[in-house]
Amino acid sequence: MTVLPALRLSLLVAFSATLLVAAAGGLAGWILARRRFPGRDVAAALLSVPLVLPPTVTGYYLLVLLGRRGWIGAPLQSLAGWSIPFTWAACVVAAAVMAFPLMMRAARAAFEQIDPRHELAAASLGHGPLSILFRVLVPLARRGLTVGLVLAFARALGEFGATLLLAGNIPGRTQTLPLAVYEAVATGEDRTALVLALCLTLVSVAVMLVAERLGRSR
Amino acid sequence: MALALWLLPQAAAPASGRWVVSVASSLEPALREAAAVWPDAGATGQPLLNAAASGLLLQQIRRGAPADLLLAASPLEIDRLVDDGLADRGSRRAIASNRLVAVAGCDGPTARRLDDLPGAAIDRIAVANVRTAPLGRYTRQALEAAGLWERLEDRLIFAESARQALDYVARGEAPLGIVYRTDARLLADRLCVAFELPPELHDPVVYEGVVLRDATRPAEARAFLDWLTTDGGRAVLARHGFLPPP
Numbered sequence: 148m149t150v151l152p153a154l155r156l157s158l159l160v161a162f163s164a165t166l167l168v169a170a171a172g173g174l175a176g177w178i179l180a181r182r183r184f185p186g187r188d189v190a191a192a193l194l195s196v197p198l199v200l201p202p203t204v205t206g207y208y209l210l211v212l213l214g215r216r217g218w219i220g221a222p223l224q225s226l227a228g229w230s231i232p233f234t235w236a237a238c239v240v241a242a243a244v245m246a247f248p249l250m251m252r253a254a255r256a257a258f259e260q261i262d263p264r265h266e267l268a269a270a271s272l273g274h275g276p277l278s279i280l281f282r283v284l285v286p287l288a289r290r291g292l293t294v295g296l297v298l299a300f301a302r303a304l305g306e307f308g309a310t311l312l313l314a315g316n317i318p319g320r321t322q323t324l325p326l327a328v329y330e331a332v333a334t335g336e337d338r339t340a341l342v343l344a345l346c347l348t349l350v351s352v353a354v355m356l357v358a359e360r361l362g363r364s365r
Numbered sequence: 366m367a368l369a370l371w372l373l374p375q376a377a378a379p380a381s382g383r384w385v386v387s388v389a390s391s392l393e394p395a396l397r398e399a400a401a402v403w404p405d406a407g408a409t410g411q412p413l414l415n416a417a418a419s420g421l422l423l424q425q426i427r428r429g430a431p432a433d434l435l436l437a438a439s440p441l442e443i444d445r446l447v448d449d450g451l452a453d454r455g456s457r458r459a460i461a462s463n464r465l466v467a468v469a470g471c472d473g474p475t476a477r478r479l480d481d482l483p484g485a486a487i488d489r490i491a492v493a494n495v496r497t498a499p500l501g502r503y504t505r506q507a508l509e510a511a512g513l514w515e516r517l518e519d520r521l522i523f524a525e526s527a528r529q530a531l532d533y534v535a536r537g538e539a540p541l542g543i544v545y546r547t548d549a550r551l552l553a554d555r556l557c558v559a560f561e562l563p564p565e566l567h568d569p570v571v572y573e574g575v576v577l578r579d580a581t582r583p584a585e586a587r588a589f590l591d592w593l594t595t596d597g598g599r600a601v602l603a604r605h606g607f608l609p610p611p
Contacts, residue, residue, distance in 0.1 A: 335427065
């Protein structure tokens with residue numbers, strides 16, 4: 148029934164969100180690790196807040212922000228005729244916002260462990276900041292960055308609360324695996340719920356195994 | 366310490382002897398008032414209300430959630446419980462009925478009847494979940510009977526309950542939504558009824574109640590349910606826009 152579309156959508160959403168988060172979270176982690184600026188702690192705390200906020204609260208903020216009358220949603224609607232809520236893009240946004248802090252924190256920790264003298268040496272050889280980031284820091288931090296990516300992917304795959312509010316629960320369009328589990332339980336389809344739950348559990352255990360391995364063999 | 370003292374009664378609440386009415390979310394505002402003005406409330410205590418889509422309530426009860434009385438927005442859920450031996454067949458009563466309406470913002474162009482929907486500039490229609498909420502089921506029946514379901518399917522946004530569908534319209538996320546007439550009254554200051562759906566297009570919307578087999582206070586539950594069918598109970602439901610049962 149709705150298992151295959153939900154699985155396909157979930158994978159599409161999780162990969163897209165991870166891609167976004169890899170760039171944004173990695174960049175934020177680098178800035179937090181290497182730049183001194185006023186309000187850095189506040190910025191780090193605010194960007195991490197989806198980790199501890201109830202997902203429904205995050206979803207509510209997103210709906211207020213991106214909705215057709217929202218600060219971002221209204222101009223988007225009138226300029227581009229495009230509206231994010233209740234589309235698969237909404238699933239991606241919700242998953243990315245929830246997964247972002249995991250990537251950012253992993254990246255920050257990984258970058259902070261690198262001896263700044265590597266960068267000084269590269270700079271003295273004429274490398275600019277971007278060249279240093281991609282040729283020196285990213286290769287040195289790749290283990291930590293991968294752990295962040297893997298955790299972000301798992302979080303994106305499992306997103307429920309913010310997705311339900313921002314994307315709705317539309318079978319075939321925005322119904323991801325976790326939403327399908329919810330609906331299967333709500334309609335008494337225990338067998339479907341079990342199959343879906345096992346699917347998600349398998350992927351999650353595999354992901355945590357990878358993260359565990361990478362984290363240990365540092 | 367003060368916090369612990371404040372939290373403790375909450376943890377102990379289920380054992381405190383209050384009984385539970387699981388109620389269809391569309392009926393909840395009316396039932397809150399009914400529970401407060403019920404003449405026996407002083408002697409036996411007001412019930413706790415557990416509001417959700419009727420399909421969800423059914424699954425909760427099947428899985429052993431504590432409840433004394435179920436008030437559902439369709440006879441189907443009650444049938445299931447009676448068939449499974451989880452409810453007291455003899456206590457079953459119809460208490461109210463309802464109509465479906467299309468709501469929209471009060472300004473701007475909108476549809477005047479069901480057949481206007483495909484052509485109108487309405488890119489999203491908020492409806493209730495067809496699998497858990499009876500409202501969603503009725504909506505689907507009506508749209509199918511009108512031959513519109515497949516033409517409109519891409520525009521439908523499924524909400525978990527009528528209240529959420531209403532909220533999507535109020536926020537402007539969907540220009541139009543299909544909800545119960547009683548729901549539309551809740552936001553009458555911001556939303557207008559565009560049209561009523563012809564009731565012959567769907568099963569009659571009948572609210573029914575039944576006392577559950579595992580009720581801890583079956584006598585109170587039954588007394589309350591019976592009172593809802595008296596003039597006193599009917600008056601409260603009518604104030605909230607519900608129609609008498611067929």
